[in-house]
């Protein structure tokens with residue numbers, strides 16, 4: 001059976017060039033980067049330091065400002081809890097927004113249980129935060145704003161340079177989860193006023209279980225308490241023997257993404273739009289979720305009225321996508337991100353996230369569009385609701401009665 005992977009916002013295939021760069025660090029150059037007294041250690045340390053330079057150069061940072069982590073979940077936890085612990089005397093207020101990944105929202109909720117005050121800003125129907133609301137939410141005891149760059153579910157890209165500027169004006173630290181944009185959109189921590197930034201290798205065709213956290217060291221010097229205590233690695237911010245092959249893979253993935261930044265995001269955005277147009281031109285009652293233009297090049301999120309996302313996925317098992325119902329729980333609870341942008345439960349249940357990556361082609365996109373159109377048509381043929389709606393009945397106005 002032909003298999004097509006359009007779930008690249010969840011994870012990506014490792015690029016063979018990344019794997020090739022990693023391989024020597026398993027059996028040959030296997031040293032511990034913290035072993036200071038022999039060549040095995042030096043070799044590993046050298047590779048780690050070269051990786052640090054590579055990651056830093058992609059975001060306009062200094063190598064000393066990069067801390068290696070196990071991924072974006074750890075990066076977000078360290079940034080948020082680490083800053084909260086260090087700046088508690090200055091204030092106990094943190095601002096975030098409703099469509100953040102759980103790896104940001106849950107540490108914030110945890111801090112709320114520890115006595116911090118957390119403001120979760122709402123977003124508009126396109127998924128954007130309101131800068132006026134952000135300004136008003138900032139008080140003298142605000143220590144941190146955590147707002148993501150690109151959203152993983154709906155693709156909306158937040159105005160992080162403006163958010164950075166607002167934070168700088170008030171001397172509030174700014175953390176941004178760039179998991180979905182690192183290596184895909186230009187990022188510069190100086191120009192964008194970013195103090196802490198999270199990224200993860202497996203979203204850019206690198207290995208799973210490794211990522212980086214940028215922590216600003218100048219203007220201002222950001223203090224971040226560790227979440228993991230131990231050997232004092234990574235300047236004490238993250239103890240634990242470094243995942244050298246993973247770090248080498250992250251750096252190689254970042255290098256390739258950086259080199260292809262001129263052409264690849266534009267190619268992906270064109271594929272994304274091709275997919276959208278091919279579907280929307282052939283089907284009625286399809287809604288685009290997220291921002292129509294300010295979105296990541298990889299993400300297309302559509303709601304198909306009168307269709308269950310899960311049924312659509314089952315109808316085209318050779319196509320890997322995600323549905324807007326939370327697969328994280330046993331229940332089919334609609335996604336909190338779609339709820340936050342005001343999508344009703346019915347349309348949230350009929351939503352599908354298509355997400356593109358380096359190895360997708362126009363041919364695959366055309367095939368998927370055809371399969372989506374055919375499957376939605378088939379499902380709607382079986383849907384009494386669709387039939388009633390076709391007769392011009394407003395389903396929202398119908399009062400359903402039981403005989």
Ligand SMILES: Cc1ncc(COP(=O)(O)O)c(C=O)c1O
Pocket residue numbers: 009010070071072073074101103148150151152177179180200201209211
């Ligand atoms: C926006 C965002 N933040 C955080 C994460 C968590 O990243 P990781 O899998 O590296 O822990 C993800 C990935 O699922 C994500 O998309």
